[in-house]
Amino acid sequence: MTSVFHRMAAAADAPVFALAGAGMRWAVQDLLLADGITLVDSPRAASILLVAGELGPRLGEAAARVHDALPHPRATVLWASAPDGLAGAGAERIGPDADPVAATRAVFRDLVLGGRPSEPALLPDVDPATWRGVGPYGQGGSGMTGGTPYGRPMAELGPDRDGLRLDVLPTRLGPFFAPLPAGLELDLRVSGDVVVEARVTGSEVGTSEAAGGSAFVRALTQPQSIADLEMARARAHLRWAAEALRLQGLRAISLRALELARTIAPGDSAAVGRFATAVQRTGVYRWSLPNVDDRRRSLLADARLGPVSRACGGVDDERLADPAYIALGFAPITDVGDGVAAVWRARFGEASQSVDLASRAGSAVTTVTGTTESPRGRIALGDAPTARALEFVPALVEGLEWGDALATIAALDLDLDEMAALAGVTAA
């Protein structure tokens, strides 16, 4: 009888928590379209931990912590990956060319049917620091709040935006917080639902070799086909849309974005237009996305962050410096409205424009090297838009509600792979 139940359980989609290492972000994103597995947002909801690609040395221990958060029975699949922290896990290892879905399904089936033992914890289950508190409930400061009784700060009283004194809760996000890119770590202080202080404490994903180079990075050193570059740009915007839509709770339409990113062909700007209309009909512009006030707009307008800057009133676009683009009649998309919604409109507009440019570019190649316009803005040797954007993150999110803060960060399209790859170009 038990075995009948177990066989039914093994027929379920395998719940997978994925850690996207260097250069594997999009490969992991593609798994959302796979049948037979479900990517989940919390390790507690998963049976399988999938580690894709190399993780930077700082991320090994964090990966082990995630591993230990999975409920039993659990198993790890290392896809082209061998992180230090998971060395003792007895994980299933597959190569870069293996089919991760089939491998994951097989491991999951074995696990649920009892043929594969559940993996033991990698880290000892002890308090993260020795007890230094004073009160019986873990509080270390005065009254019931404050202090650092376990080496971690507790909530304490602080002023809020309405002039009251309320609990301020220190919250550490990342490096594997599903709504943020893997590797990004934020330290927030949150009062109610409002972020009162933010710091970026980590942005490591892996080495620059593992992060690989996109067509945009290659365009820094040698001419690239404009058609290829523009299709890559359109796909990047659609993949960004898949992530941003998921954050707004629109998982089904997010899958449409992903499917479109895989199938879009040069000249098919109508398909992008239809998709943008479907997004608009969800009301996301009207009631989901926050405003961007004038102070933030002026910060971003001249930061050369591509669609983000152009949605905030900026006009810079590196493509304007390239005669090959001018010959195609290229003009950047500006004047797309206000707020984070404007960034969305700018990206959809650009995706549509890029598909159109790609169909008209023929065999034209870029004629300028040294700087390029990536989907995230101006890139140059050792200069990544993501690195510049990360410096703005505290100023952008402080004072915003939690959901607004994450929607604002998502709009920046932070790409730690591109940042790592560009850091490598300098060194070379």
Place this chain on the structure above:
Amino acid sequence: MSPLLEVIAAAAAVAGLLAVGALALAIGDGVAGAVVAGRPIRVLPLLTAPVARAMLAARTGSTTTERPDGAGRAVAPALLAGLAALAMVLLPLGPGVALADPDTGFVVYSAAVAFVMIAVFLHGWSPNSTLPLHGAYRFGAVALSFQIPFLLAMLATALPAQSLSIVRIVEAQAGLWNVVREPLGLPIYLVVGLAVGFWGPLNLPDGDDLAGGTSAEDAGWARWLWQVARLSMLVAVAALGAAAFLGGYFGPILPGPLWVALKTGLLLAVMAGAQHLLARVRIERFVGVAWVLLVPLALLNVFVSGAFLL
């Protein structure tokens, strides 16, 4: 039948109704998701997925957090499911046929909806973890904003019946359904219903921006129970919405209980569609709309319903 047997039979009936409804909503949600995503609808997997997930949940062990409130974690899903059952008990399936028909049925239902906040807050508070706690705070922040329009929308249905009994509220719709008599009521009720079940555009406490919010620390059986309790609450909201606004068991040809099922299914289909077609609303925006738009409209609805009686 002895009183004990009656209670057991009633409990089984309510559990059965909720289970069937929750299964239907889970399957409908899967179908709606596939349609909106433009993916093929694979019938057999869609039908068996909820059962397979339940079996996997049973196979999966539980996890704990650092210094959780163990009792609170255990009670929260049970409380939410219990509130759904409490509402379901009041559902009229035919003329004068309901498991319970207190004169104050409306008050009992309203109390159940108000207590959802306790269940959600407890669920977010008890793991002693930041993301669930944020989810709990959020629900607390929006709860009053939807409870008042909810009360007013339901109150307007009690006026033509001149009774707070749900059975009487349905009987009063023999000639004219409330959805026609007071057209503002059902839309307001549905918006609020999504908030009560923290579903789709109003999934604030368990939102994707909190990686699951109050459920972020739930594993295995506990996670499954919470999801089922939430689906059950939505089923109860849909069933009582069908009773209060769509004439409950009234309808031609088909037997009354079938009409109840069909009308409940219609409202569940609307909910399943909303989940995939509408973006999550910002909290500030929702609270603003609730107080500035929904409360006045719901009041207007009450006045208009009252004017009909003069």
